[in-house]
Amino acid sequence: MKRWGAWSLSARATVLFALVACVVTGMLGTYFYQVARQSLERQADLVLAARVAHFSRLVREMYTVRELKERPLLFETMLGSERDMLFFRKPGEAPFIHVNPDNLPIPSLTVSVQDHALGPVEIQRTFLPDGVPVHWVSARTLAREDGTPVDVIAGHPMTSEVQMLKRWRNGIVLATLGGMLAATLLAFAVLWHLFKPLRGMVRQAAQISPKNLMVRLNLAEAPPELQQLTQAFNAMLDRLAEGYQRLSQFSADLAHEIRTPVGILTGQTQVALGQARQPEEYRQVLESNLEELERLSRIIENILFLAQADHAALVIARQPMALHEEMSKIADYFEGLASERGMRFSVQAEGQMWANPLLCRRAINNLVVNALRYGADDTCVRLSATQHAQGATVWVENDGEPVTPAQLGRLFDRFYRGDAARSTPSTSNGLGLAIVSAIMHLHGGTAQVSCPRPGVIRFVLEFPARAVQ
Secondary structure (H helix, E strand, C coil): CCCHHHCCHHHHHHHHHHHHHHHHHHHHHHHHHHHHHHHHHHHHHHHHHHHHHHHHHHHHHHCCHHHHHHCHHHHHHHHCCCCCEEEEECCCCCCCEEECCCCCCCCCCCCCCCCCCCCCCCCEEEECCCCCEEEEEEEEEECCCCCCEEEEEEEEECHHHHHHHHHHHHHHHHHHHHHHHHHHHHHHHHHHHHCHHHHHHHHHHHCCECCECCCCCCCCCCCHHHHHHHHHHHHHHHHHHHHHHHHHHHHHHHHHHHHHHHHHHHHHHHHHHCCCCCHHHHHHHHHHHHHHHHHHHHHHHHHHHHHHHCCCCCCCCCEEEEHHHHHHHHHHHCHHHHHCCCCEEEEEECCEEEECHHHHHHHHHHHHHHHHHHECCCCEEEEEEEEECCEEEEEEEEEECCCCHHHHCCCCCCCCCCHHHHHCCCCCCCCHHHHHHHHHHHHCCEEEEEEEECCEEEEEEEEECCCCC
16 A cells, blocks of 8 residues: 555545545534433433423322222223333331333332422432433322322333434434545535546646757636745756757757867868878977867866856855955956057956955956957056945956847857857857856855947956955
């Protein structure tokens, strides 16, 4: 048998609903059974007490003891067809009226009534061998002829009431079982209807595949309880579709980037092997191949770094870094490369930031390389940094060709380069800015790009304060 946790929601809800219905029906049946039992007992006790009061009045006001002895059938007739008992006796003597169809022994009873006032009576109980209770009422009155005491004892076996209650109990049990079965069937039918939107969602979700990622769950047909789930599921599908599209683009770009150096290596090697050549020519081929192999090595290294950075659980070591000192070192390092194009640096920085030195320098270096590669000749690359309560902000800004909003939105994508960059030879592999974004993600910060004015592109790195780990 399957464990409870492996059952479907429909099965669990149906079983629980059936159990609740069984408990409620059983409690109601038990309540009505007890009410009926108490009503029958109270009715029998009232009849029994009234009977004792009536016969006590006969003894006290209408008949003498001798006349009563002469009319025994009168009392049997008055009792009717019931199996009830009736005894008249003087204290300490045998009964002179003895109506006892089942020959039951007279128990030792406490006389609850004396003289002529009946008043409240005490119901006394005994039990037959089969467990059926017998109710007794006794009263003491005075004989009409001489005023001697006479005990009037009436008994009523609850046989008919017990049989009636047994039939009621059996009916209640059957009604409870029938109600449980009906509740189970109704619960299953109701749940089957209520889960219809879920089955529709399952059918829609079954249509989703890598080739068909545009299918979305119908929010309009979802009940209010499932709308939040539907929205979350559709949002997840949007993220998966976007990720799958980026992965496909990444694979295509990766193949494009690797195909070029591999093609060059293959072509140069085939040409070199086509005929015997001088050692110097082989050396030139090997040097050219080494350059392409180094390019492939950089691509592989960057891809491995990005793959590691995608793990959110990766922890990096951080330490305080002086902003002005770091920015000045970077400007000095790239000063020679900038001067080849007539470019220069402007540094404005103060305070410190909490970051990993190697990763932080790599991110800023990539931004500076990007500025030097795509910036206009004879312009200034502006490096700025400041410390604030939330952490530290680093700006790298340069002048160059205008960038469209569509291009801005893709600058941090892997292997993305502008059309002009793709059409001209370049040492860039399109992973520099993607690495910047990954490094900021590891720091818990952000990397943003904007165009504050036409022809100016600004990269902003937000490093969180030390408290953010």
